[in-house]
Amino acid sequence: MAIPEDIQLSWLSSFLAVVNQGTFTAAARTTRRAQPRVSAHIAALEEVLHVRLFDRGARGVNLTEAGHRLLPHARAALAEVRAGMDSVESLEGALQGNVIVGSFPGASGVLLAPLIKRFRAAHTGVSVELHEGDPGWLEDAVAGSDIDLAVRVADIPQRHKEVVSRHLFDERIHLAIPADHPLADVDASPTVLRDRSLIVTGAPAEGWTDFTERLAESGITPARITNVAHPTTVIALVRARLGIGLLGEMAASITAFGDVLTKPLPQPRWVREIHVYWNSKRQLSTAAAAFLDALESTAPQPR
Template sequence: MHTNIDRYKLQWILTFIAVAEHGSFTAAARAVNRAQPRVSGHIAALEDALGARLLKRGTQKVELTSAGTRFLFRAQRMCHEFGAGIEEVAALSNELEGHIKIGSYPGASAVLIAPLMQRFQLRFPRVKLELIEGEANYLEKAVNAGDVDIAIRPADAPRHHHELASQILCRERIVLIAPSGHCILRSNRPLLGSLVNESIIVTGDPHRHWSDYRDRLDREGVDPENTVVALMPTTVVAMVTAGLGIGLLGAFAAHMLEKANIHAVKLPLPLWQREIQVLFRGDKSADSELATYFLGMLTQEGPGLSNDLASW
């Protein structure tokens, strides 16, 4: 058995199979619902980990190398067995029962958690799902106190309970929102330096004097005239709509709240994205095992739910 199998990500292998079966990076990107640069990155990472070139990149059609042909057979076989295992577990759905308490912040709740709860409930009708929403600090406390089994929250929010287990779920894009007709919307790449004379409205915790994206503005050398910290994304959108400033929001919330009279503009990567983490206690209770299964389903279906709002 390969002693370093943990170096390889399943997403890389699934992407490689898609490229091999569809014959091009473009077609594979459509099939796996990922951006083409992401597909290229997966292939490069897999080839680097293997220490072998798997594909011949031609002008017309991607072809397999000798190593790629051998690896494809094994990869397809592995994925077939993995899929069969998932189906066997799913066949036990009527036997699964319990209660999962999921903590989440509003943007992720709308784009990821709500639709996934619907799918999970259809598959496992005897499992009760409960969503508990809150800001990042509250969610961390809730996990630590056992009030929720897992919590989805921005990773750049301050941590206090470092004994909790965590993992990175995805990277959510950060967008700028402005009223229709605002001069900053006239450029495909907004000039953040022009925000110096603006009021910037962001989410955060005004009671603890912490705000989202302050570190990124500092790295851009932008010191706004005024920064307003709102607890909820809906407040940011309301204030921008009222012409009280320019907003910075996570793409999940902006996608759900965008109106006809305001527009969202994606800011340049990699700076303007944030890691979204999952917090959990790591115990072995029945409910925590159900939560782990829910997290696995979220990891698998999240890319399709979020489209280009986040990278996985």
């Protein structure tokens, strides 16, 4: 039976690189190792565990059931080691390490971009990576230790018990219309959305139905709902006069301009909570904890 001391961290690093990159060649490139070295690491790991971790085929490599079971633990193990090293290095006074933050487009542009710039300037020994994804991916990434912190809407039920969150701020929801649209001079009421073509962000097949629950709760049945992945697409379709858009205030502030007008819908129904998420089973590194503090102190205050 294998014991932890039998496994080297470099083997786990190569294992994760193959998972993330999809091929041994790409994994070798990202880890700056020769491909035979990466292959040797995987072979050694498989030998110690007495299992096959990958199915090799003409179209690349795929995880076996054993590989899937090892994956979250390998990620967590390397994340904990890196966090410990960062913490020790930070004893000398200056923060050290790497912080990986996940977010959605509106918060990335309005909240996180300037915060990351200030944080990097204040802590030159810390690198901050930003990754965007839909709410489900962000939670999965936190649970799997792929990212340290995630900023996302709290509307969607959580799937992972180990993922916890704290309220950051509330964001108003805006409608977007062409500037010369008849609704431009009308109060932004949900009733104006009835029997109209709407454009919203979301992926219903993945359980992400941004704003559609609020429409149902308001008793509003649109003529059609078009789901897109990005708020810039919402604005582009509005500009093409293909419907009325619904999007968060932050995204509206950086995507709508010129011939597109945005107007806030009434509170409290058309306000959504934005939370920050992390993995409760994993201690945040000193750098990640400092970034969380900076994030919470930077979050918009209630108006």
